Amino acid sequence: MKRLMILIVLLVMSIYPVAAADAVLSVVATTTIVADVARNVGGERVQVTALVPADADTHAFTPTPQDVAVVADADLLLAVGAGYEVFLGDLIEAAGDQEPVILNIGVEMLPFAEGEHDHEAEAAAEADHEHAAVEPVGVFGAEGVCEDADHAHEEGEAEADHEHEHGACDPHTWTNPRNVAIWAANIAAAFSAADPAGAEVYAANTAAYQEQLSALDSEVASILAEVPEDRRILLTNHEFMGYFAYAYGFELVGTVIPGGTTEGNPDPQALAELVSLIGEEGVPAIFAEVSANPRLAETIAAESGITVVTALYSESLSGDEGPASTYIDYIRYNAQMIADALK
Ligand SMILES: [Zn+2]
Structure with missing residues (x-):
């Protein structure tokens, strides 16, 4: 029974x-x-x-x-x-x-770092290559x-x-x-x-969980320790890595898509400026996300002769079979992709 x-x-x-x-x-x-x-x-x-x-x-x-x-x-x-x-x-x-x-x-x-570039006079952006450090609001x-x-x-x-x-x-x-x-x-x-x-x-x-996040934070810092100071530059497809950059000492120099979402459309002049920025700043790579079309990022990278990484996860995790099926894997994976491209 x-x-x-x-x-x-x-x-x-x-x-x-x-x-x-x-x-x-x-x-x-x-x-x-x-x-x-x-x-x-x-x-x-x-x-x-x-x-x-x-x-x-x-x-x-x-x-x-x-x-x-x-x-x-x-x-x-x-x-x-x-x-x-x-x-x-x-x-x-x-x-x-x-x-x-x-x-x-x-x-x-943090404020959007990129917003300034799109709306200031082009001449002012041209003159200001210093990229004032991003400060929390x-x-x-x-x-x-x-x-x-x-x-x-x-x-x-x-x-x-x-x-x-x-x-x-x-x-x-x-x-x-x-x-x-x-x-x-x-x-x-x-x-x-x-x-x-x-x-x-x-x-x-x-x-x-907070203990795991704290361990993750230390792990990410040590993964990124391989990237030398002068290559700690992030240029992303749309602006989603600002908090990562701020936390781990990277400079966010620009984005392919303006406006903080994947929905914006860059004009030809903005793209031309981006190509010259890549040359002037010695940007080593462009990072694009799997969830948005990387074609524009690939074109700019090809034109500038630099690496393009199209496999970062931004808005979503991967499916269970993918490399970023939990938040902790997502951060670890993105950090490793960035370190591999910039070290
Ligand atoms: Zn986003």
Whole structure:
């Protein structure tokens, strides 16, 4: 009889995945990176779904009616915020005003480094080869810090485009693992508020994950130690490595696509300037992401006779079989690709 019961339990377990059956909270994350951090914090108490799929580009994502239904049914919606998910405002409204948990709250924000180049007079950009060091603009969530970005998703896409022109914050904070430790704390607070019985589990999971992030931070620094001072230059397809550059002592000299997303279109003059910048600054390589078309980056690299790396992960993790299927692998992999190209 006992054996039969065990058999029945095993049979039921094979039909219903353990995590789903045992989960207390149903959580939707905007991206696979957010989802992975949420799973580390929530463990088996949460069932996490990502909206933007693996290998995909958040900047080009539009939620389907099915996505709206998933968000409407969820206990919590986790988002990067700071204007990153331009679809967020419409999605929240369509899903019945689900209040999202914004992970960037408490993170020290950097301005877009590249924005200046596009909108200043060309002559001024030409004269200023010094590239003033990027300075943080303040902690996100505090009054007056990245305010425009906050309003952007209420006003729609036109406003989101507009906002970049005024030097909005760069939302790609996760390229620095220290910022993801803040994300984990924000997620733990939200999970504990929604599921107080799990608070101790979330706190323990978060502490363990933050320790892994801290080890990752040291590991990345040692991977990048191979890159000599004068080759610590990053030129990326779109601007997503600002926080990585700031954390590990690299200079972000430019981007192929202007405006902080993959949706912008560089004009021919901007591309000509980029080619001359590459020569003048001795830029060793261009780094493009797997989730956006690298053709333009490849053309510029070929024209300048430099290396192009088209395999960085930016907005999303890889699938399970890929090299960046967790956030920790994503950072380690990108750091190794950069070190290999620049050392
Ligand atoms: Zn991006």
